[in-house]
Amino acid sequence: MKLYHSTSSPNSRRVRVFVAEKGISIPLEPVNLGEKEQFSDWFKAINPRRQVPALVLDDGTTVAEVPAIWRFLEETYPEHPLLGSDATSRALVTMWERRAELDGFAPTMEGVRNAAAGLKGRALSGPHDYDQIPELVERSKRRVADFYADFDTHLEQVPFVAGAAFSAADITALVTVDFATAALKMSIPDGSRAVQRWYETVAARPSARA
Amino acid sequence: MKLYHSTSSPNSRRVRVFVAEKGISIPLEPVNLGEKEQFSDWFKAINPRRQVPALVLDDGTTVAEVPAIWRFLEETYPEHPLLGSDATSRALVTMWERRAELDGFAPTMEGVRNAAAGLKGRALSGPHDYDQIPELVERSKRRVADFYADFDTHLEQVPFVAGAAFSAADITALVTVDFATAALKMSIPDGSRAVQRWYETVAARPSARA
Numbered sequence A, B: 001m002k003l004y005h006s007t008s009s010p011n012s013r014r015v016r017v018f019v020a021e022k023g024i025s026i027p028l029e030p031v032n033l034g035e036k037e038q039f040s041d042w043f044k045a046i047n048p049r050r051q052v053p054a055l056v057l058d059d060g061t062t063v064a065e066v067p068a069i070w071r072f073l074e075e076t077y078p079e080h081p082l083l084g085s086d087a088t089s090r091a092l093v094t095m096w097e098r099r100a101e102l103d104g105f106a107p108t109m110e111g112v113r114n115a116a117a118g119l120k121g122r123a124l125s126g127p128h129d130y131d132q133i134p135e136l137v138e139r140s141k142r143r144v145a146d147f148y149a150d151f152d153t154h155l156e157q158v159p160f161v162a163g164a165a166f167s168a169a170d171i172t173a174l175v176t177v178d179f180a181t182a183a184l185k186m187s188i189p190d191g192s193r194a195v196q197r198w199y200e201t202v203a204a205r206p207s208a209r210a
Helices: A010-022 A041-046 A066-076 A087-113 A134-155 A168-183 A193-203 B010-022 B041-046 B066-076 B087-113 B134-155 B168-183 B193-203
Strands: A002-005 A028-030 A054-056 A062-064 B002-005 B028-030 B054-056 B062-064
Touching: A002 A010, A010 A066, A010 A168, A054 A066, A062 A066, A062 B087, A066 B087, A087 A134, A087 A168, A087 B062, A087 B066, A134 A168, A134 A193, A168 A193, B002 B010, B010 B066, B010 B087, B010 B168, B054 B066, B062 B066, B087 B134, B087 B168, B134 B168, B134 B193, B168 B193
Parallel strands: A002 A028, B002 B028
Antiparallel strands: A002 A054, A054 A062, B002 B054, B054 B062
16 A cells, blocks of 8 residues: 655645554655646556545555545554544544535635635646636635634534544644645634644644654 | 435435435435525524534434435445445545535535525525625536536446445435536536436436435
8 A cells, every 4th residue: 555645735644644643654655746746647547636645555446535545544444543433423523524624624725726826727626727716715714714713612612623532523623724824824813712722732642743 | 313404405315315225214304495494593403504414313413414424324224335345445435425526516516506696695505604706606617517527437437436336426426417407507418428328327216216
């Protein structure tokens, strides 16, 4: 098994942190996004969607898309569960991880891709070219602000995003905060004390350096 | 267990078709979106995100978000698996279902919500109000056209979206085609023969009437 990834890709980091939490080791193969290596013939043969991360199994099967890679790793290495430990908690991790992605991670990415000069004509990743829409940048920032506020209300009631235990939902939320801070200059607002308390806990885990 | 849903909600249909494929029966509780019942106090207490579908378990836990509801049902009723049958197929169903959602279902929804006169100020579902962005309507339609084309190439090689077996990925793709046809007037293009062949097969299943 090999993980194609990039150190500059927040989606790749979602998988690297997951792997670190599992305590396993998977050979990493870098894809240089700065040099547009994701559009090269060799990488398109691995993932026609031209996206990292992509996990290539020993039989040559490519598993792409973060939740799909996680699902494979969780089943293959069930110790230290990160997707829940029974039917209800697995459903709740799926729900909260998805909310962190749709409400936090996705608008952060949308804000970045619709603004960056180097991504003109590439507002969406994948095989097709779409023009940037400047109006989306401001809307994305409002959505990230709403994410911080909603998330703060939620984390006033529970220690981790999906409830009592650390899970993949925390990984997506952690990567979102770091990505929004670095790329949109939107760090955790001063008043969001529950998010700050949660962030200090999860960012202190050794996996956060992955 | 009870499923809060609406007959006018394509996301609700993704769950109803899944339930029908399982051959199980879950009491349905209608939420009248036309009368904005999702914003009522009683429904916000069930799902603060104000969205259907929402599955309420016997202990009162709410599971919202389609993939989370599916995950709970699949584990509770493992017969007739719809999320794959081993680690690799479960990863591939997750991957292809997500692609059908992100490339097909989501742009269809985006095209509808940014255009409908009745959804002014409500371009995104959920607890926050966001203005419509007219430019997104045209981009969404281009994305749906690209989805049909990509999907046709894929279905030239495999009988079902995730490969050899019918799965939840087919459910999302089926609901997308019907939704795009009804709401964006974008039915399967004449040249997309593989999509047409696939659609005839899946739309003929009794579950498609759910």
